[in-house]
Amino acid sequence: MARPDTGVRERLVSQSVTRVVDALAAANADALVVVGDRFDADLQYLARLGSFEARAAVVVTATEAVVCPPADPCSEQFTAPTTRFHETSKAAGIDRGVRPIDADDGAPVGERAAATITSLVGSNADVVVPRAVPHDAAVYLARAGHDVSSTAAVRDARVVKSPVEIDRLQATQSAAVTAMRAVFAILAACDVADASRSLRWQGDSLSADRLRREANSALARAGVDPAGNTAVRSPSTDDDALRAGEPIVVSLAPRGPAGYHGTLTRTVVVDGDGGWERRAHLAVESALAAGIETVDPGDPVSLLREEVAAEIGAYGFDPTLTDRTTGTTHAGGYGVGLARREQPAPDSSASLRPGTVLAVEASVRDPDHGAIRLRDLVVVRDSVVERLSECPTALASDRY
Template identity: 45%
Template sequence: MVSSPAPAPTTDYAFLAAELRERDAAAFVHVGDRFDDDQRYLTRFSGPDRDYAYVYVDGEAVLCAPALFEEQARREFPGDVVYAPADLDAEAPGQQAVEVLDAYDVGADETVLVPQHLPHDAALYLDGAGVDLASTDAVAAARTTKSDAEVDCLRAVQASAQRAMARVETFLAEAEQDGTALTHEGERLTSERLRREANAVLAGEGVDPAANTVVGVGETCADLHFRGDVPVDAGETVLVDLSPRGPHGYYGDLTRTFVVDAEGGWERRAHLAVQRAQDAAFDELDAGAGVAASLVHTETAAEVAAYGFDTGYDADTGFTHETGHGVGLSLHESPSLSDDVELAAGTVVTVEPGVYDPTEGGVRIEDLVVVTEDGFENLTDYPRSLVPEPREWV
């Protein structure tokens, strides 16, 4: 079953208007390509892989379309004005931004806001025009909370991730044992085979794995971004982390851990600790908007410690990372669930406690949730069982 695509979200530029008023600035300028997630948020424009300029000035959002992309820009850009190449004398995006500022009578010595990561050549063109450049983090701040349309995009791609997870879990459940070695239809089962199975489902769903599919086995589960190919044996933890990106640019993020023929030792204790820790995080998130991100992490870590595992970023084993992070047009974005900030309604974060020991394996469970005014909505409803079972997931 292929997911129905969520409607493409738009961008409300009121936050830029407010920032310009507060900073007594005349305009905002950004230059980047489709791989720049701030630029993707501002323009909703999905191509090309070369820089183009965006300008917000006099209450209007302006996109300078790259050559050969005018039609696509007019179709995708939710702003007010698209300048085609024929409308611009300059070719360099920074120079084009200067032309737009001139067209809107932004004079020398007026303040123009830019992100800190504005390309150097664009900054030089703006500086040469005599405007006073000042940095702003307004775009990053705006991206922290998601609109209903953005949440729908995240929900859709997370659903695709769940269907891919069901394929991996079913594959493990159907595996046959030859001693401790696991096979599937006579072929040795490996992390790469499981990765291919997940990615095939994701491709069929119309989402891009973007090389983000992680399958760790045994000791390699302690490598949080393992990409290698190792055999899978009975009794070993198999950690599957899926982070596909939808055509709208939004990511999903889902992790489950399985063990075929679990012996009931370290892996079961670790799995129980991680489940209970995730529940502790959910208990804090039940407070809804205003809950402190750092409190969510503190209570999660305390639950892991109660099961006898080490915690802390400097620990060699145990719970060695933050409880979660923001997800949107970037796979990792603000806020972190260890930051000293209050979570606002519309914030989308992962909740992913884990326990790792290179001599034993690794266990992580990860859901994607959105904070609401009076609680949270879990965009994930995939089971958290340690022992793999055949799954039919729609």
């Protein structure tokens, strides 16, 4: 799997730290501390450390950003990332540094973060941390005499993506589209058993689990990590063969080499005969298009969901249905980035700002027929909302 260019990492670190420094000034805080593992989106946003074991920390003040490596790092995994962080060019006068492990005799990372703050800004500092900071890290900060409060500064800074981040998201989404085409090529090549209507591919039964594994292989070939997010659903169970005439929902949410996610959901019916599936698909397809094409930059995020829901209702499906025993409909839009799902939330009243990247989704489910679901990744530009990567939305697998 390809690794992101070092120059790109440097630009991302500079931009991310500068945004948080601005937020610190606005909050009148002395320092921000983020403690987490390699999957912590806030930590990766600030430091771009890539893969590592255990937990690390980043301390940001008005003039300096310091990485505290794990207490027992694997040298091959962590030395290079921290060196890149240290060597990142200055932005707005902010120095980069790495606190050596031996400076604190191998103490836990939270304790070393507290010591870093004391050495940078003194004792009794006003420190802000994300709401999900590990409890022990908060205890170490308080024990060192610092006043600790929560902040959404990093989460909010991550909402608007830079051009570099959008490029990373687009690359991951393009890989998802490539994998989705491979999945539906398999479905288009299936044979249909006459009596059971079960699908067979390359001489064997095609179950949801087998198709999911093929989807993951396609994602890996495209250079992204399935990240455990791939799902294949149909009225048939995982152990049974998928069947012709039933809607098959394939959902992908891979993570790219730089940590940014894609998200893509499509529904197909092999050898279908129309009926409910066709009507539901028309509703969902039109709803997804309405959400993307009707909403403009500056509109509230929640308008995405409202437009999608209204279009579903226009096709005769009740957009308020939530009871799985009688049927459900769903409409929404939410942020995507270093986390599979992040701010803004679907019901947010915040304005759609240029640089925001969102998953837009629509679905209709019936207990007797299954589900029709579509999801795309879009970006808010200066004057338009558009898909990051094009992928057909057809109900027939041979249309991909």
